[in-house]
Amino acid sequence: MDLPVMPPVKPMLAKAVAKIPPGMQYEAKWDGFRAIVFRDGDEVVIGSRTGKPLTRYFPELVTAVRENLPPRCVIDGEIVVAYDGRLDFDRLGDRIHPADSRVRLLAERTPASLVAFDILAVGDDSLLSLPQSDRRTVLEAALSAAGPPVHLAPVTRDPAVAEEWFERYEGAGLDGVVAKPLGLPYRPDTRVMYKIKHERTADCVVAGYRLHRSGPVVGSLLLGLYDAGGVLQHVGVCSAFSERRRAELAEELEPLRVDVAGHPWAAWAHAEAHETARLPGTPSRWSGKKDRSWVALRPQRVCEVAYDHMEGDRFRHTTRFRRWRPDRAPESCTYAQLEEVVRYDLTEVLSAGGR
Structure with missing residues (x-):
């Protein structure tokens, strides 16, 4: 693997605030495993929030990454498992199993999805220094032809819409809203975004x-x-x-x-x-x-x-x-x-x- 941004990378983080701040990009806060996905041709590495690999636990996502992401890229997102129309963290946790046979079985019974919400590199270019708004434009282009189980996270710049998401999306298993400053470069392992959670x-x-x-x-x-x-x-x-x-x-x-x-x-x-x-x-x-x-x-x-x-x-x-x-x-x-x-x-x- 030879990418402009190489594993391991710890993701950019958010600090808790009481209210949705104005003038930002807003996304739903997903309740899953944070993951940085690296693809270089057929080589795929899925890194956890701590930098440790999750690749072996989600073979169906390795296949999906090869089919849906650009040939050379680094994507920030969330691994989630859906059950009965909502996110199910317990079933997601069951996927971390030492036995390969069990991993393969659960990949069929409770398949995971990848929700992409940021991009750190594409082709030969590192995007870490680009502002958040520009990275979002690149991400949308990179995933324009993607299909399930790879999803592009919905975003808005309208605080009123973000408030509506905060109230409505909890019923689907999500746990709040994330606000990202539009000019923010990607800063690994640093709390520079904002999260607003239900209490x-x-x-x-x-x-x-x-x-x-x-x-x-x-x-x-x-x-x-x-x-x-x-x-x-x-x-x-x-x-x-x-x-x-x-x-x-x-x-x-x-x-x-x-x-x-x-x-x-x-x-x-x-x-x-x-x-x-x-x-x-x-x-x-x-x-x-x-x-x-x-x-x-x-x-x-x-x-x-x-x-x-x-x-x-x-x-x-x-x-x-x-x-x-x-x-x-x-x-x-x-x-x-x-x-x-x-x-x-x-x-x-x-x-x-x-x-």
Whole structure:
């Protein structure tokens, strides 16, 4: 492979802001695996956000890249998996599997798509120094003849349209809007774009915590919600506390510590238990040999957390602590409090990229 921009390349990143800023290029924020795709003839490398290759996990995209992208190019985009008309991150995560036979099987059962939203090189030319608006023009020309599973991400310069996308596209599994300054050159591994994500709040039961790597202090709180059958399900974590606050939490929660044997999540260490309930320490190819042990607490305290959206019956991302809720009974913290998003057909989003 001999391209003007060579792997590995870490993608340009975005920083969170509260509102959609004016005077920019706006795109939907895709919920998948960020990928930099390098093609030099038949040679294809798909690099992850960290620079590690994803190529072997998506053989169907290697074929699609050869069929739909220019012979020599570098494309920035998102790998996504669609199911039942919306993005499905869990099924996308299943694609990262060590067995080649399983990878091939899943490539047929849950094929991935590539949503392209930037271009770093084409032919013999590096485009890193070009402004965002010019790179978009080149990208549209490069993908003018592309077809599924390669898609051109829809864009607009109208803030009103971006606001509409922010509200409507969440129903298709997308999680916000990205704003890009029109004159911005491509700056790898730098937060120079802006992301606007949905934020909601929920009252959750604090049923345990994990220790921080720095010592015997709280690293993250383990959150639970009661399902319709009255079973406490693990739905996510809350973290990002200051060093001082981590120590304070450990002292504050000490009276609630219990032996895990009598806890609602006592079966967490048994793999088969995860098949019928959502428990902390779920086996994952992402966690590897990471210690998943945790400190059990009596599920008596409730906290309010901010979250962006749900992935099935759990929080998609780490939540943000807002406050303790001493006025709430743990049993009142159910899934019923969560806002249900109006569904929106993903194909409508993808088809907009060509217009």
